[in-house]
Amino acid sequence: MRSTTLSLLSILPLMGRALAGTCQAKSGSASATGTGVIGVAAVATDGGASAVSATTEAPSASASASVPGPADAPAPIGPDTTYVPPGEQSTVITSGDSSAPASASASASAPVASSSAAAGGNTTSSSSGSSNPDDPTISYGSHPTFELKQPDKEECGCGYKVSGLDDIWMPFKFQFNFSDIGDAGPFSGPDDLKEYGWRINQGHHVGGPSSNGSEYDAATGTTTEVPIYQCLGDPSSLSVQGGELVMTVKGGQTPSGSMQCPELIHDNATLYGVFQADIQFSDVPGTCQAFWLNHTIADKYSDELDLEVLGGAINSPNENQPIAGLWSTNWATDEDPSQPLLLNHTTGLGEQKKEPTPFPNDPTTSFNSYVIAWVPGEYSPRYYNGQEIMSPSQYNAIHPQEATLNNWSNNNKWWSGEVPQTDSVMKVRSVLFYYRTEEVQTLPAGCKAEDVCTV
Ligand SMILES: *[C@@H]1O[C@H](CO)[C@@H](O)[C@H](O)[C@H]1NC(C)=O
Ligand SMILES: *[C@@H]1O[C@H](CO)[C@@H](O)[C@H](O)[C@H]1NC(C)=O
Ligand SMILES: *[C@@H]1O[C@H](CO)[C@@H](O)[C@H](O)[C@H]1NC(C)=O
Ligand SMILES: *[C@@H]1O[C@H](CO)[C@@H](O)[C@H](O)[C@H]1NC(C)=O
Ligand SMILES: *[C@@H]1O[C@H](CO)[C@@H](O)[C@H](O)[C@H]1NC(C)=O
Ligand SMILES: *[C@@H]1O[C@H](CO)[C@@H](O)[C@H](O)[C@H]1NC(C)=O
Ligand SMILES: CC(=O)N[C@H]1CO[C@H](CO)[C@@H](O)[C@@H]1O
Numbered sequence: 001m002r003s004t005t006l007s008l009l010s011i012l013p014l015m016g017r018a019l020a021g022t023c024q025a026k027s028g029s030a031s032a033t034g035t036g037v038i039g040v041a042a043v044a045t046d047g048g049a050s051a052v053s054a055t056t057e058a059p060s061a062s063a064s065a066s067v068p069g070p071a072d073a074p075a076p077i078g079p080d081t082t083y084v085p086p087g088e089q090s091t092v093i094t095s096g097d098s099s100a101p102a103s104a105s106a107s108a109s110a111p112v113a114s115s116s117a118a119a120g121g122n123t124t125s126s127s128s129g130s131s132n133p134d135d136p137t138i139s140y141g142s143h144p145t146f147e148l149k150q151p152d153k154e155e156c157g158c159g160y161k162v163s164g165l166d167d168i169w170m171p172f173k174f175q176f177n178f179s180d181i182g183d184a185g186p187f188s189g190p191d192d193l194k195e196y197g198w199r200i201n202q203g204h205h206v207g208g209p210s211s212n213g214s215e216y217d218a219a220t221g222t223t224t225e226v227p228i229y230q231c232l233g234d235p236s237s238l239s240v241q242g243g244e245l246v247m248t249v250k251g252g253q254t255p256s257g258s259m260q261c262p263e264l265i266h267d268n269a270t271l272y273g274v275f276q277a278d279i280q281f282s283d284v285p286g287t288c289q290a291f292w293l294n295h296t297i298a299d300k301y302s303d304e305l306d307l308e309v310l311g312g313a314i315n316s317p318n319e320n321q322p323i324a325g326l327w328s329t330n331w332a333t334d335e336d337p338s339q340p341l342l343l344n345h346t347t348g349l350g351e352q353k354k355e356p357t358p359f360p361n362d363p364t365t366s367f368n369s370y371v372i373a374w375v376p377g378e379y380s381p382r383y384y385n386g387q388e389i390m391s392p393s394q395y396n397a398i399h400p401q402e403a404t405l406n407n408w409s410n411n412n413k414w415w416s417g418e419v420p421q422t423d424s425v426m427k428v429r430s431v432l433f434y435y436r437t438e439e440v441q442t443l444p445a446g447c448k449a450e451d452v453c454t455v
Pocket of ligand 1: 172197267268437
């Protein structure tokens, strides 16, 4: 358990930096009124610590090889510890050389984590430890509905308490509506949205590679080598049009290790937060589209909290992607990121259901709200339009994370599906994040409890 008490003075420089980084009019095509708002706080806590009790759950027995991601392949389905691709009971894929380019590319030209918050990276060492004694205990079903609100006050220099999650405290806010900037893009480099707090992936892999393994078809008794396919970040696959971020996996690309895909990253390393995005997904077959949190330190760690859909199987299953819905997956925190095909992960609720949550409506014809509430403890709930979905109570992230949006293919027929033949366009209207950083976990002295805004 970590308890960092920061004085207001120690926070002021941070505030200055943050405020300096808020949005300003973008020269060129985009006219802007930015909404990147950062508040910083110091509030005396009344010390009534609600101890965080770890919900204990047996570790997953699913040490199976599969395609990593959100980056990832579906977690193993059912009680079996052997990876059986969904719907392909007669076919088993085994990963190939684990030092293959799939993993090598994971560290090549990795963007440098830009926030100083990422520098330490290992302040939290236990997935069951809380960084703030006042943090609530959250477990599956304890908060089945959730609404993220705008602050109840104008001035939120003392941070925010999230009423839907037992008033968990967050010092910072980031809101960005793509309608706040005019039409912009297609982009040409990683910094084209930097002034608004975003980083565009250029050249680093987007999502997960497919395995360079061998594929055994029991029906015919044949083994075929499967080459590595993956996407690399391509700024020209993103643009802002009519108030929406448009993320396009360009159709008809030749399957290869350097396909071009869009990825946009919130350029701040956070350590806990509530992250909401309003997204309209595309059901064009052949892509994985994700809103997820990724760890920030290249070559170390492996934790991610993912929300993903598979174009082609969002509403209705097909032969290779037999389960429709919204995938919620956690990845092991401290495994070797250079071995992406071996990383442990869990999808759905704990050990009971390693499945996505079916959509109650069609998320490809309207914008819907997706929330990842990354909180200390064993379990970080996710919400779809305010309703909790199935998520793992295992592998909660413990290292600093960045919120990320992407759309990609690895040509893997059991995951993204074969690369799309027509353009696949994922759209994002706005995001709203409240978060902590590694340095700011607790209410610093100098703020009164009543100064904290409610959201
Ligand atoms: C977010 O990132 C920007 C750009 O790196 C930085 O100026 C700002 O201080 C960060 N904000 C916080 C709260 O870390
Ligand atoms: C995955 O988890 C199992 C069970 O905890 C463990 O034995 C195995 O070493 C893990 N795999 C990796 C690559 O760490
Ligand atoms: C992580 O913690 C260990 C031990 O506390 C320390 O030696 C190491 O330098 C830390 N790593 C980073 C990146 O701060
Ligand atoms: C910005 O997005 C938020 C949701 O995140 C929404 O409530 C608000 O109305 C949007 N503002 C504009 C001007 O579109
Ligand atoms: C997550 O971010 C780290 C650090 O930048 C990077 O090394 C890794 O490749 C990313 N993971 C994925 C799946 O993109
Ligand atoms: C992702 O790309 C595919 C292929 O171009 C497209 O059909 C889909 O709409 C995109 N998804 C999003 C959410 O933009
Ligand atoms: C690194 C590696 O093993 N790459 C191989 C992946 O599979 C293709 C197709 O068999 C080979 O051409 C690559 O050499």
